[in-house]
Amino acid sequence: MKKLGFLLMFFATMAMTSCSLLSGAASTTAGAQGSSAAKALVGLYNSRQTNGSISITNSNDLANIMTVISAAQMLKANNADAQFKTNFISGMVSGGSGMITSNSATNIANSLLSNTAFNNVNASNIAQKAETVSAIVTLLNQLK
DSSP: HHHHHHHHHHHHHHHHHHHHHHHHHHHHHHHHHHHHHHHHHHHHHHHHHHHHHHHHHHHHHHHHHHHHHHHHHHHHHTTTOOHHHHHHHHHHHHHHTOOOHHHHHHHHHHHHHHGGGGGGGTTTTTOOOOOEEEEEEEHHHTTO
């Protein structure tokens, strides 16, 4: 009987630990995606300030656009998880090099969620999606 009690306690502890680890992984993923999106947006903002525009023919701009699109798609995929969004926003603030505040990160995250320009976009069809670039410019306008 003692062995059974021990085994039940062991399995309960393992179950709680694994759920905690999975939750931590989701938090880490959300924060990392938010931070990556913020760094990409800052890079695009700086490119626009330097060059007067962003260009899909510029490999850095294109990589940054794809990073934002990837983050938007992940955020949308986890839209039902409020903690994911909170961690994504926190990641944006930490990755935003002082240009992204909590308020602007919340606005950007909401824009990413509501904007359909990022749906079904990938590296092969980005050049055909002028509205994607327009949506990126709208996000850049939310930075300081």
